[in-house]
Amino acid sequence: MSYETLQTLWFILIAILWIGFYFLEGFDFGVGMLLPFLGKKDEERRAIINTIGSVWDGNEVWLLTAGGATFAAFPHWYATMFSGFYLPLFLLLVGLIIRGISFEYRSKDPNPAWRNRFDWMIAVGSFLAALLLGTAFANLAKGVPIDANMNYVSPNGFVTTLGLLNPYGLIGGLTTVTVFLLHGANFLTLKLEGELRERARAISKKLYLAAAALTTLLLIATYIYTDIRTKLGVNPGIIPIASYAALLLTISFINRKMEGWAFISVAAHIVLTQITFFTLMFPRVMVSSLNPDWSLTIYNASSSQYTLTVMSIVALIFVPIVLAYQGWTYYMFRKRISTDKKTLIY
């Protein structure tokens, strides 16, 4: 394969990893944030955690693989983004750490204070992760101060990444939080039984309003803060429109108690939004707000042709295997979760 084809292929592969991560871990984060609010009694909280208990760790690996693949295929993208977004990523890591440990530890001690503390750590960790991912992606689309040497320049020389907390970044972050919350509520409606399921359904109606309002705001802001008009045109094409439509359709599914379709429509919204993001970026991977020539692209940020070829072969062999066994686990654990203590694990 030609060098350019390989570079494009790896851009697409990394995009797929991020899309998979948003789709899968999106509902995990949503479930995590809803945990202390939706679950009143201990067994309710345990049932909520058990809906994602067997899969959250595997879902998180999509993020790790996206990171590893970026390092291998586009070292400059990895280096610029990870050092540039230093403090948000640090907080994201703290979020993932406190959340991951809490799933495993919360039920291993019967003390209610212990459990409550870990439940809140799950919620706060999930919130931090969702907020910071959304903020980071919005800033990627908007452009960040990258100099001629591909380095993120600190605007104040004091704290590197304070500049990411701009209005557009925050809109992106909050939108991601609400969409993930909605995704999580739909997932819970699908996986739970009885009263708890009805509570999840009720909250998904409210969350829909917040998600729809913020997504609309993000859509408008995207026309103001990014180069979407010149890049995709005022009419951005079928994918973003379908993405928005999918989100708006969700409420009719929720109202008709078609939770499967509600879940699918939000999932479609998340996937299509991510595709829009990567289409907007391509072939750039990091937009420089200082000078368009200093942007990182798949061409100037990539590994050598040899490395990309080797990695392509490895991916070709192992990605289908991973997808097969991960898909199989979802099939294995497809049953609804009840609050019956005997069936609960975490």
Added chain:
Amino acid sequence: MDPITLSRWQFGLTTVYHFLFVPLTLGLGWFVAYMQTRYYQTRDETFLKMAKFWGKLFLINFAIGVVTGIVQEFQFGMNWSEYSRYVGDIFGAPLAVEALLAFFMESTFLGVWIFGEGRVPEKVHLASIWLVALGSNFSALWILLANGWMQHPVGYVINEAKGRAELVDFFALIANPKGWMFFWHTISSGLATAAFLIIGVSAYHIIRKQNVDLFKRSFQMAVVVGLVTSLSLFLAGHTMGQYMYETQPMKFASVEAHWETSAPADFSIITIGDLSGKREVWSWRLPRVLSFLACNNFDCEVRGVNDIQAEYEALYGPGDYIPLMVVTYWTFRFMMTIGFFMIAASAYFLYLSLNDKLEKSKWLRWMPAMISLPYIANMSGWILTEMGRQPWIVQGLLKVEDAVSPNLTTLDLWISLIGYTVVYGALAVAMVKLMTKYAKAGPDAAMHESVDVVPALVGADD
């Protein structure tokens, strides 16, 4: 402190912390898989209880290894962006393969193992714990191949135009003897760490005459593995030493505080240096042993620090190429001493348990405290390996001072360094609390999926 120093401290702290938990994951997984297999074959309930009990400790430990591992994958880019740019073409590949091959496998099948009992066929449930053990050991292999490349770069060319190292031979990268020696040493230490945990916890219960049958079986299994793997550690270590002398002579000489080239060379048991750390004041030495360690021959010449320093200055330009010798020298001696102790202890207890005299031994009550020893050895080994490579981040190619992210401020680094320290400290408290509680509570508490069922037992020793 300047950003480089802060970044180095942060990398050191987060990495050593991460590696506190990894060896037990690497080793204990195999034990649990074996115990569960024995139950599957024999239907002997004791084996099931063993698998559950040690499996519980495995899970408590595993969780911390996983969450601190995420930091490892991110911090190359976050704190060492120039390093990432320079080596990404090579170093990124094994990391990506590690995620794809190992992380997915261990995390997915761990989910199946925890949640699958009674829900998936028994054979699948059994296979899943084997896949978890295999996955975590795969992960070790790939990260050690990556680290092996930093110690001994192979299969690359320098692309001057792009200012970076580029991969030209993937097979050289995955066949790097350095990486495979590390792997051999690391899985041995993982098994030995697990063995000494099992020995210590079992000793605690045997002394108290609780579940004696179960814990004697566990103990016996562990002393066999402990003996074999601590011998294997020495063999691996000796092989690594010789290869180190070939590929990283400065590290070798600094580990031995071997200042002047000599033939034959003596091995220092204890050396006291002066305050500058560059001169020897007093030492106690074994004649000719260093020659043997370097080249399996009691007469060969072993180059000393001063000669190698002169050679490196000629090769790489002026600079200090000597690692912090007080660290390399003493970490090696800690590791060796503990290694000797582990061989002796496991051989002694193997002898006792074969002759059924275990309960009479007054040494048994010391074994719970000895659980900490492999941890100190593991830590020492990595500090030696990484600090012995200084000032290089990639041996001979890139120095640490040129590898750091140029855009980070001191404040950035203080925030993250303090943040990690607080979070990691809290994790350690929770982890040790749970480990101790479940280890003391014994197999009855672990038989239940949640502690709700038997809170009294689990809380018994608090």
